[in-house]
Amino acid sequence: xxxxxxxxxxxxxxxxxxxxxxxxxxxxxxxxxxxxxxxxxxxxxxxxxxxxxxxxxxxxxxxxxxxxxxxxxxxxxxxxxxxxxxxxxxxxxxxxxxxxxxxxxxxxxxxxxxxxxxxxxxxxxxxxxxxxxxxxxxxxxxxxxxxxxxxxxxxxxxxxxxxxxxxxxxxxxxxxxxxxxxxxxxxxxxxxxxxxxxxxxxxxxxxxxxxxxxxxxxxxxxxxxxxxxxxxxxxxxxxxxxxxxxxxxxxxxxxxxxxxxxxxxxxxxxxxxxxxxxxxxxxxxxxxxxxxxxxxxxxxxxxxxxxxxxxxxxxxxxxxxxxxxxxxxxxxxxxxxxxxxxxxxxxxxxxxxxxxxxxxxxxxxxxxxxxxxxxxxxxxxxxxxxxxxxxxxxxxxxxxxxxxxxxxxxxxxxxxxxxxxxxxxxxxxxxxxxxxxxxxxxxxxxxxxxxxxxxxxxxxxxxxxxxxxxxxxxxxxxxxxxxxxxxxxxxxxxxxxxxxxxxxxxxxxxxxxxxxxxxxxxxxxxxxxxxxxxxxxxxxxxxxxxxxxxxxxxxxxxxxxxxxxxxxxxxxxxxxxxxxxxxxxxxxxxxxxxxxxxxxxxxxxxxxxxxxxxxxxxxxxxxxxxxxxxxxxxxxxxxxxx
Numbered sequence: 001x002x003x004x005x006x007x008x009x010x011x012x013x014x015x016x017x018x019x020x021x022x023x024x025x026x027x028x029x030x031x032x033x034x035x036x037x038x039x040x041x042x043x044x045x046x047x048x049x050x051x052x053x054x055x056x057x058x059x060x061x062x063x064x065x066x067x068x069x070x071x072x073x074x075x076x077x078x079x080x081x082x083x084x085x086x087x088x089x090x091x092x093x094x095x096x097x098x099x100x101x102x103x104x105x106x107x108x109x110x111x112x113x114x115x116x117x118x119x120x121x122x123x124x125x126x127x128x129x130x131x132x133x134x135x136x137x138x139x140x141x142x143x144x145x146x147x148x149x150x151x152x153x154x155x156x157x158x159x160x161x162x163x164x165x166x167x168x169x170x171x172x173x174x175x176x177x178x179x180x181x182x183x184x185x186x187x188x189x190x191x192x193x194x195x196x197x198x199x200x201x202x203x204x205x206x207x208x209x210x211x212x213x214x215x216x217x218x219x220x221x222x223x224x225x226x227x228x229x230x231x232x233x234x235x236x237x238x239x240x241x242x243x244x245x246x247x248x249x250x251x252x253x254x255x256x257x258x259x260x261x262x263x264x265x266x267x268x269x270x271x272x273x274x275x276x277x278x279x280x281x282x283x284x285x286x287x288x289x290x291x292x293x294x295x296x297x298x299x300x301x302x303x304x305x306x307x308x309x310x311x312x313x314x315x316x317x318x319x320x321x322x323x324x325x326x327x328x329x330x331x332x333x334x335x336x337x338x339x340x341x342x343x344x345x346x347x348x349x350x351x352x353x354x355x356x357x358x359x360x361x362x363x364x365x366x367x368x369x370x371x372x373x374x375x376x377x378x379x380x381x382x383x384x385x386x387x388x389x390x391x392x393x394x395x396x397x398x399x400x401x402x403x404x405x406x407x408x409x410x411x412x413x414x415x416x417x418x419x420x421x422x423x424x425x426x427x428x429x430x431x432x433x434x435x436x437x438x439x440x441x442x443x444x445x446x447x448x449x450x451x452x453x454x455x456x457x458x459x460x461x462x463x464x465x466x467x468x469x470x471x472x473x474x475x476x477x478x479x480x481x482x483x484x485x486x487x488x489x490x491x492x493x494x495x496x497x498x499x500x501x502x503x504x505x506x507x508x509x510x511x512x513x514x515x516x517x518x519x520x521x522x523x524x525x526x527x528x529x530x531x532x533x534x535x536x537x538x539x540x541x542x543x544x545x546x547x548x549x550x551x552x553x554x555x556x557x558x559x560x561x562x563x564x565x566x567x568x569x570x571x572x573x574x575x576x577x578x579x580x581x582x583x584x585x586x587x588x589x590x591x592x593x594x595x596x597x598x599x600x601x602x603x604x605x606x607x608x609x610x611x612x613x614x615x616x617x618x619x620x621x622x623x624x625x626x627x628x629x630x631x632x633x634x635x636x637x638x639x640x641x642x
Contacts, residue, residue: 031063043071046080052449061092072104076117079109088120089445091128129263132415133206135372140205145380145387147368149302153187157194159201162368163302168273169204169266171238182298193221196229200237206266208259209245271414277301278409283362290360295393303364306395309405311359361402363409372412374435400430417442421450421471425480432484440484447477448492475509494535498543502608505630511638518640530640533631544624
């Protein structure tokens with residue numbers, strides 16, 4: 001339906017008034033904060049690492065600057081494909097039904113970027129918390145594996161629920177369960193219509209507010225009675241925002257705004273509960289004693305499983321978590337709430353380096369959240385020992401360090417993934433082991449953005465130069481990409497090597513990597529190419545082609561060739577004047593030195609093999625051929641044909 005001009009203007013005025021009244025948030029608010037300005041600058045210049053850092057610091061990727069440009073618009077307009085991809089993966093909106101969305105698509109510099117923007121429709125970009133919300137809502141109807149631990153009844157309707165969800169989302173249930181954590185059933189007043197109770201429960205489990213609340217003929221309650229019941233429940237359970245959502249359901253924009261706010265609020269509540277209960281009650285203990293931990297199944301944080309991560313012995317010198325002193329020499333001593341307690345370790349007052357006993361960290365967890373991982377979903381749905389019901393919580397070992405396991409748990413409980421660069425590769429391996437594809441992708445994004453260190457110009461580097469300290473071990477990154485099947489990391493590593501090939505080409509470790517790449521092809525024939533070298537050659541040509549195009553070197557070389565062919569007959573005439581010209585140059589230099597005294601010395605530009613080049617562009621052209629030659633030499637030395 002196409003609105004008339006007066007209808008459109010009326011709708012816009014109404015929307016602006018809602019924004020002014022604070023009832024509706026502006027999709028692209030004006031932002032003049034320093035982090036947002038840094039993000040905009042990084043998007044304009046194509047600084048992938050700077051963009052990731054600004055996003056990590058909390059810059060609003062959907063805000064706009066004083067010129068009405070969003071970061072996505074700037075990156076699209078300036079043709080930075082990788083930055084556009086990063087913004088979209090981080091939740092940037094590109095809704096073609098909005099001004100900013102259409103502006104992005106229209107102004108995209110390349111068709112490649114325009115196609116990428118079109119592939120991220122509004123529903124995919126607008127709600128990054130939807131996977132978390134969908135999972136929690138699905139717990140209401142999921143039968144396998146069994147994860148519920150309390151049955152709540154109203155009238156003749158019962159729900160199998162989860163204490164930790166109720167405690168995190170409702171102050172009323174939190175208070176009741178804190179007083180009696182072992183409660184397995186709860187009954188609400190029979191005066192509440194079951195339809196109202198069902199709507200309240202779906203709200204607590206991140207469900208959407210229905211347009212039709214139910215009631216009417218055949219249900220036993222009128223619609224008014226259901227609404228009255230919802231009103232009573234929202235007061236009793238202290239979830240008044242549910243009532244507000246029902247009142248705003250008639251306006252599509254307000255309903256969508258309310259839904260987004262409620263999911264974000266629910267995530268924040270879960271995050272606070274996760275930190276206060278799961279993280280706070282983790283246990284650090286000597287690894288040999290970990291198997292003796294006895295954690296009562298009836299406990300105050302409603303945990304139904306323990307996850308264990310062992311600290312690497314070579315990392316002992318780094319210490320353990322700074323505030324973890326709750327080691328457990330006694331395995332049977334329990335608090336009244338079922339959580340193990342005991343005196344601190346006799347070693348805790350000593351520096352970490354004075355004892356080398358391996359440590360283990362145990363995290364209390366909830367199967368209902370762990371099954372977001374397909375690995376745990378299969379484990380708990382099977383006949384494995386870990387799926388059996390036991391008097392004390394089962395301990396499941398996870399093959400990663402404690403810091404990585406905490407990152408994984410934080411993602412499963414909150415959808416947040418604050419991955420530091422120094423742990424990104426370990427998170428990648430652990431996410432691959434646990435079959436958490438989205439977290440694996442997030443770790444790859446961190447590596448390929450924050451791990452992209454400075455690029456040094458070959459014209460200013462020596463062929464035997466020692467590489468400066470890089471933010472990552474690129475050899476480890478590439479092998480991790482191969483092992484976890486992440487093409488993004490394979491492409492990133494190839495580009496990383498191509499941008500610094502003069503540093504790595506003579507490194508024996510690089511030669512070993514080429515051998516590994518060749519060996520990855522099963523039943524390799526002599527005519528088969530080597531994937532890593534193919535990618536490096538591609539990015540190497542891109543690296544130098546961009547420099548040549550920017551400076552117009554191709555046209556310059558054509559002009560020089562033409563000039564050389566036409567000027568052959570003038571060599572004798574030029575030769576006669578060379579001596580005088582040289583004398584004049586020397587005299588001029590001497591005069592300049594005497595008169596000025598502060599002239600900068602002439603810089604000699606050399607290529608990778610030590611030859612003198614006339615300028616940097618000429619050196620780049622020669623270096624490109626030198627590097628290609630070194631690749632061929634390497635292949636000959638390795639007896640590989642590619």
